[in-house]
Amino acid sequence: MKQLIKKFTPKFILSWYHYGLAILAKWFYDNPSGKMIVAGVTGTAGKSSTCYFIAQILESAGLKIGMTTTTLLKIANKEWLNDKKMTMLGRFQTQKLLKQMFKAGCTVAIIETSSEGIKQYRHMGINYDLLVLTNLYPEHIEAHGSFENYKKTKGELFEHLGKKTIIINADDQHADYFLDFPAKKKIKYNIKDWNNNWQMNLFGEYNKYNVIAAAKVAEELGVEENLVSQAIKKLKPLPGRLEFIENNLGIKIIVDYSFEPKALEKLYQTIDDIKYNKLIHVLGSTGGGRDKARRPILGKMASQKADIIIVTNEDPYDENPQKIIDQVASQVNKNKLYKILDRRAAIKKALELAGKNDLILITGKGAEQAICLANDKKMPWDDRTVVREELKNKV
Structure with a gap:
């Protein structure tokens, strides 16, 4: 029903609907973001990790933090997936x-901000600093x-931010576009x-890029350099991001969120630092019309x-999951390939095929809590x- 309403409602009406909800929500909860320092993190990759690293560094300096990301939500000492x-x-x-963060005594809120969220005006009513x-x-x-x-x-x-502070990755080829927006302070x-x-x-x-960005935020908020350095030493990764699954079978198992080609390329570069015999990769691709073009690309990369x-299946939404699997598999060497619709069965198969010192890579979902x-x-x-x-069953 929701999809039908979206399909037949003119875009300008949907836009006003989303905008109106955002402003109404802001005033309904008494503009909580205006009572805290709000750091927004946007981009294509590294947003969640950068948010989490900012939170850890600021907490180590004694600040009380709230945070919303793809992976984790946080209000002071309470964190949940x-x-x-x-x-x-x-x-x-x-x-x-945001109101709960303020009531819990948080002085800084960190908001991972996505393009889809911006498109639907979810950033409106948030007073980013x-x-x-x-x-x-x-x-x-x-x-x-x-x-x-x-x-x-x-x-x-960045237009919504107004003349405040922007912190930009200058190594990115599109940095100048964002640096052109008016800001009180521009940090590269x-x-x-x-x-x-x-x-x-x-x-x-x-x-390293995510840590540098987090350090820049901390420095901008007045955290001393020696405290930043001490905090970096203790940084923990997000759940489901290059997360190793311990076992007593001698198999190396990594669960990671990487679901698109650029992130997968970086993940492959990272595992080059790990010694293993055989690489077994379990992957799929999202449905619902989400970037169909990347499906055969992911398969080709895995095959290489x-x-x-x-x-296997990932998040098919309203598409035929077998069709998505076939599209991903279309560029895979058939001598290396298994197509298994059931994701649990796919993981079980990977464990059956793995021997000591082999590496199993399971990508696409990380710590997500639903298909x-x-x-x-x-x-x-x-x-x-x-x-x-499945490891328990194997033992």
Whole structure:
């Protein structure tokens, strides 16, 4: 029903509806973001991790933090997994969380801000004080119509910010576009800002960018350099982001959120630092019309990297999941390929095929708490939990 309403309602009416809800929610909850410092993080990749690193650094400096991300929600000392399958929650949900943060004594709120959220005016009514841009590359193209539209949507957030503080990854090829927006203070960062005295216990060269961005935010909010350095040493990754699943079988198992080609490329580069015999990759691709073009690309990348590829269901939404699997598998070497519709069965198969010192890579969902099916239905799910359950069965 919701999809039918969207389909037949003129876009300008939907836009006013979303905008009106955002402003109404702001005043209904008494404008909570105006009573805290609000840091927004946007970009294509690294948003959630950057938010989480900012939160950890600020907390280590004694600040009380609230946070909303794709993966985790946080109010002061309480953290829980985001089970809504949305990066930005609905307008009333977001404002309610912001009010709860303020009432809990939080002085800083960190908001991961997505292009889809901006498109639906979920950022309206949030009084951002500073914005971070992690990077920008083609993604969500079918939702926005083109990369240019996607970039302009991100730009709307910087227009909304007004003359405050922006922190931009200067190594990104689109940095100048965002630096052109008026701001009271413009801070640029790049990989050369990495401090060799920092000790990071995180996998992935790309995490250096996320840590630098987080450090810039902390410095801007007055955290002393020595406290930032101490906090970086203790940083933890987000659940479901390059998360190793412990076991006593000698199999290396990683669950990761990477669901699009650029992120998968970085993940492959990261696992090059791990010694393993055979790589078994379990992957799929999202349905619901989400960037169909990437499906065969993901399959081709997996075929070039992995020894065994198991293509399975991910979040089919209203599409035929077998058709999505076939599209991903179309560019996979058939001698390496298994196509298994049931995601649990696919994970079980990977464990059956794995031997000591092999690496199983399970991508696409990370710590997400549901698989999205047709007619807005959700099936409770967590790749990490399923792996642990199947490991017990294997033993």
